[in-house]
Amino acid sequence: MMRVYACITQQHDLWLVLLAGAVCGFGAWVSLNLARRAAAAVGRARWGWLAGAATATGGGVWATHFIAMLAFRTSLPTGYDVGLTVLSSLIAIGGAALGIRHAIGGGRLAAPLGGAVAGAAATAMHFTGMAALQVPANLHYDPAYVAVALGLGVLLAGAGFTAALRIGSLKGLAAGAGLLALGICGLHFTGMAGVTLIPDPLHDMSDQIMEPGLLAVAIAVTATVVMALGLAGAIVDQRLAARTANEAARLRASEERFRQLADATTEGIVIHRDGVVLDVNRAMAELLGKPSAAFIGQSMLRFVVQNRRSDIERKLAHPTSERVELDLLHDDGTLVMVEAHGQDITHEGRPARVVAVRDIRERKRAEERIRHMAHHDLLTGLPNRSLFLDRLNGALTSAGRAHTGVAVLYLDLDRFKAVNDLLGHPAGDRLLQEMARRMLEAVPSHDTVARLSGDEFAVLHRIAQPGEALALADRLVKALGAPAELDGQRMVVGTSVGIALFPQDGAGAEALLQHADTALYRAKSEGRGTFRFFEAEMDERLQARRGLERDLRQALSDGALCVHYQPLEDCRTHRVLGFEALVRWKHPERGMIPPSEFVPLAEESGLVMQLGEFVLRTACRDARSWPDPVKVAVNLSPVQFRHSDLPATILGILEEEGLPPHRLEIEVTEGVMIDDTERALAALTALKAAGVRIALDDFGTGYSSLSYLQKFTFDKLKIDRSFVQLMAENRESLSIIRTILALAKSLDIAVTAEGVETEEQRTLLKNESCNQLQGYLIGRPVPASELARFYEPA
Incomplete structure (x- = not known):
């Protein structure tokens, strides 16, 4: 080390040594800066920058060497071989080109190996330049110093290239240039320290010697080239810096716009690299209830529910663009169901991945509601027919394997329609909800209660043992028969139940449900508020009933029914005062079917409104051609009074058919009052106010006949035929008739006696001052075409 120091201080001009060092440092800075440009460029531009970097590196090394050689003090005359001097410059430039080309090629060892090549080239250039020295002396090299010089050149140049190309900042460039310059200067002066000049006047000298002055010019030119390259690099650096600044500003603006856009979206956005979160938007932070900073630097798996982490970890290792549904963990510990899908992006100059996260909790709830709606009744929340049959099929399969039983209970609310008509649909809906609640309380939790339609329910x-079904049916009848409070009124609805058992009553779900329905019909026909098990003969009767219902519906549609009229005469004068309209049906196969058979069927099946309108319209049309005093009487069913528009319908038909209201007499029974007294009285009052006469039919057969006389002023009372037929033999019947007649006289109400079939009956009734008579004695029901014989021409 002291020998090198002595070499520099004692054998060299220090000013020129400093100049050599300055040229070396500047050249190293320029060369590595241009090497950086070459590494960043592509195509032809890369080769251009590479040539400049090689020239700056080689020229700097060459100029450094020969400036230092000019600084070398010796008493001997010196010169430089032109060929070797030129060769040394080519070695420096060419070796630098190879080293830089390798250094910018990529790879972990590219930069140190490329620098080592450039350092080796600088060493070769040094000793080639030493060989170009022409002095009358022999040069002897110390191998140790030569080796050290080579090592310094290779190691420090490799380190300089690594620092400059691996560290992208200005500090990296400065460190790299310093190391490279130190390596070049170190190898030169170490090499010079290992050289000994032994004067030899006989030493052969080259014929082509370059004088030191000319060499200085060459050095100046080389230095100028290096400076020019440095200036070019500086200009490019300045422009690149300006461009980089502009691009950085645009990037910041773009990132800010992206941030604003990302924060404005309702979807969560996560940017990650290899599963480590780099950034999130505001929506993502709000989705999981955490501040944005809590995500940065964390593994994405930390926010995924435990049982999905392994699956998500595999997807992170092999990312795709498919959409994935998963549960994330909210800060409060709840689960957030999301849909996520990602794609590759470049973030801050490096590959990354952006994941869009959508909250699908509301969508899932909506899907669940839709699924629920598809299989459940919206009003009561009970399973619907479809779900009931699915569960019933499953239960039948299980019961078949286990050799156990299944009962299907079919329920119908007995007086629901009346309540619904009285209080309105909202109250009816609340009643259905209350009945559904009671059924759920009465039925075991592992069984199924379903609403099939309207007021019909089924229980699986x-x-x-069959006794279990009987016990459940009894509980249901009692539970649904208890009073219910609706709009301040105490209502009693009740239910009837039909029961079908598996396997004895059917093997399939539809068959069991149909048989339970058949048993229900039997229960309702036997008085309601009870239950019945299915029996095979029930099905036969039900099929016959349904066939008759189908035929009645068709008959109404085809106009196959007709109206006959039975006369009513004045008891004193025997003059016909009017006719009662009676519907008749001649079945194409069964012949005449009595009204007592098909009218109740019409009431139960919902056909009574259509049937009643047909009879009323036909009667009014026919009566229009009768003499003015002659009236027509038409019976109305209690079912018709459940419709609030009944008065408007009747008055509309009178107007359409051209019959004055005073010529129409409406006959009603106590059943009209029993179903809904207030509604019935309102309808009767409206009709009476319009001029229609109102008669109370079958008077004396009910329990409340007298009370209805208090509530409404009827125009006529009709004594039931059961009293008339027994009046001659039965004193009680005659007494009842006398009482009715006396009551009617006191209230100024006319009385018609029905079922008069003998002269004795006519005479007795005339003696008791009965007003009108009706029966086979007066006349049988006949078509309208045969009525003329009963009244005098107008």
Whole structure:
């Protein structure tokens, strides 16, 4: 080390040594800066920058060497071989080109190896330049110093290239240039320290010697080239810096716009690299209830529910663009169901991945509601027919394997329609909800209660013995028969139940449900508020009933029914005062079917409104051609009074058919009052106010006949035929008739006696001052075409 120091201080001009060092440092800075440009460029531009970097590196090394050689003090005359001097410059430039080309090629060892090549080239250039020295002396090299010089050149140049190309900042460039310059200067002066000049007047000298002055010019030119390259690099650096600044500003503006856009979206956005979160938007932070900073630097798996982490970890290792549904963990510990899908992006100059996260909790709830709506009744929340049949099929399969039983209970609310008509649909809906609640309380939790339609329900009950079904039916009848409070009124609805058992009553779900429905019909026909098990003969009767209902519907549609009229005469004068309209149906196969058979069927099946309108319209049309005093009487069913528009319908038909209201007499029974007294009285009052006469039919057969006389002023009372037929033999019947006649006289109400079939009956009734008579004695029901014989021409 002291020998090198002595070499520099004692054998060299220090000013020129400093100049050599300055040229070396500047050249190293320029060369590495241009090497950086070459590394960043592509195509032809890369080769251009590479040539400049090689020239700056080689020229700097060459100029450094020969400036230092000019600084070398010796008493001997010196010169430089032109060929070797030129060769040394080519070695420096060419070796630098190879080294830089390798250094910018990529790879972990590219930069140190490329620098080592450039350092080796600088060493070769040094000793080639030493060989170009022409002095009358022999040069002897110390191998140790030569080796050290080579090592310094290779190691420090490799380190300089690594620092400059691996560290992208200005500090990296400065460190790299310093190391490279130190390596070049170190190898030169170490090499010079290992050289000994032994004067030899006989030493052969080259014929082509370059004088030191000319060499200085060459050095100046080389230095100028290096400076020019440095200036070019500086200009490019300045422009690149300006461009980089502009691009950085645009990037910041773009990132700010992206941030604003990302924060404005309702979807969560996560940017990650290899599963480590780099950034999130505001929506993502709000989605999981955490501040944005809590995400940065964390593994994405930390926010995924535990049982999905392994699956998500595999997807992170092999990312795709498919959409994935998963549960994330909210800060409060709840689960957030999301849909996520990602794509590759470049973030801050490096590959990354952006993931869009959508909250699908509301969508899932909506899907669940839709699924629920598809299989459940919206009003009561009970399973619907479809779900009931699915569960019933499953229960039948299980019961078949286990050799156990299943009961299907079919329920119908007995007086629901009346309540619905009285209080309105909202109250009816609340009543259905209350009945559904009671059924759920009465039925075991592992069984199923379903609403099939309207006021019809079904129960799937798994049983071991038929007695269990009977016990459940009894509980249901009692539970649904208890009073219910609706709009301040105490209502009693009740239910009837039909029961079908598996396997004895059917093997399939539809068959069991149909048989339970058949048993229900039997229960309702036997008085309601009870239950019945299915029996095979029930099905036959039900099929016959349904066939008759189908035929009645068709008959109404085809106009196959007709109206006959039975006369009513004045008891004193025997003059016909009017006719009662009676519907008749001649079945194409069964012949005449009595009204007592098909009218109740029409009431139960909902056909009574159509049937009643047909009879009323036909009667009014026919009566229009009768003499003015002659009236027509038409019976109305209690079912018709459940419709609030009944008065408007009747008055509309009178107007359309051209019959004055005073010529129409409406006959009603106590059943009209029993169903809904207030509604019935309102309808009767409206009709009476319009001029229609109102008669109370079958008077004396009910329990409340007298009370209805208090509530409404009827125009006529009709004594039931059961009293008339027994009046001659039965004193009680005659007494009842006398009482009715006396009551009617006191209230100034006319009385018609029905079922008069003998002269004795006519005479007795005339003696008791009955007003009108009706029966086979007066006349049988006949078509309208045969009525003329009963009244005098107008």
